[in-house]
Amino acid sequence: MNKTIWIVLIVVGLLAPFIVYPVYMMKLLCFALFACAFNLLLGYTGLLSFGHAAFFGGASYITGYLVKNSGLTPELGVLGGTLFAGLLGYVIGSLAIRRQGIYFAMVTLALAQIVYFVALKAPFTGGEDGLQGIPRGKLFGLIDLGHAHTVGGSPLNLNLYYFVFVLFCLGFWILYRTIHSPFGQVLKAIRENEPRAVSLGYKVERFKLMAFVLSSTLAGMAGAMKSLVFQLASLTDVNWHTSGEVVLMTLLGGVGTVLGPLAGAFTVVTLQSELSSVGSWITVIIGSIFVVCVLLFRRGFVGELGRLLKRSLWKWLELACNHP
Secondary structure (H helix, E strand, O other): OOHHHHHHHHHHHHHHHHOOOHHHHHHHHHHHHHHHHHHHHHHHHOOOOOOOHHHHHHHHHHHHHHHHOOOOOHHHHHHHHHHHHHHHHHHHHHHHOOOOHHHHHHHHHHHHHHHHHHHHHOOOOOHHHOEEOOOOOEEOOOEEOOOOEEEOOEEEOHHHHHHHHHHHHHHHHHHHHHHOOHHHHHHHHHHHOHHHHHHOOOOHHHHHHHHHHHHHHHHHHHHHHHHHHHOEEOHHHHOHHHHHHHHHHHHHHOOOOOOHHHHHHHHHHHHHHHOHHHOOHHHHHHHHHHHHHHHHOOOHHHHHHHHHHHHHHHHHHHHHHHOO
């Protein structure tokens, strides 16, 4: 990504709440960061996790509890939820990376289900009702995140939106720098040929664990933001369906691409929003769209677009060389 794309993304993000419903945009940013964090694990390390909802939902519950019951400010609540997700990621990752392939995926799913049942039975989580009425509070004790500004006769919660937007940019920048760092290159080497990475002297399990912890931490940040946006932490956040959704977003957008998870999150969140009136059929419709997209766009939206652009560039270069 060059500077132009960065500038375009930032400008679009800054102007979006004046064009699109802010709550929709905040939901999109939360799930986009969630998908980007998951993509670090699947797209750049080659590890398929079916338990990322544990970090997303676990951080959501911790943030909700800290803000609602302990009276912490929202930034401390988000920080607490994010750190909890990182710690949980270290515990689950330490156990899961001892296995590979489908066994790794099944271990993450099993451990995530334990987190789900803790959220269901623990006395401080609200059981099936979840944590409701989570206060948004005042950022640094000064800026009221619940205050809505009136713009053009419509109330817009700009304070909360820009708080979420800044956190998204921070998380996305961390992922971008990680992918393009020497550490990220080692992760790609592990994905492409793990035995060769071992033969070169890299401690593969340590790199896998570091990637898992970073991915879970940023997934937790997304969940923490989501709990403030909707003022709710529920069992849906830690359910295996949420883990499946983030896999869907990543595959649709393009595994192993920087912007792919953003495109995938935009597609899924928009479909859920626009098709909410059809009830339970929304699952069937999204599933059908997913099957069609996988068959037609095997590299995802962004992956196929990149391939077409490269092909066009090569054709232009060939023509330029043949016709000086």
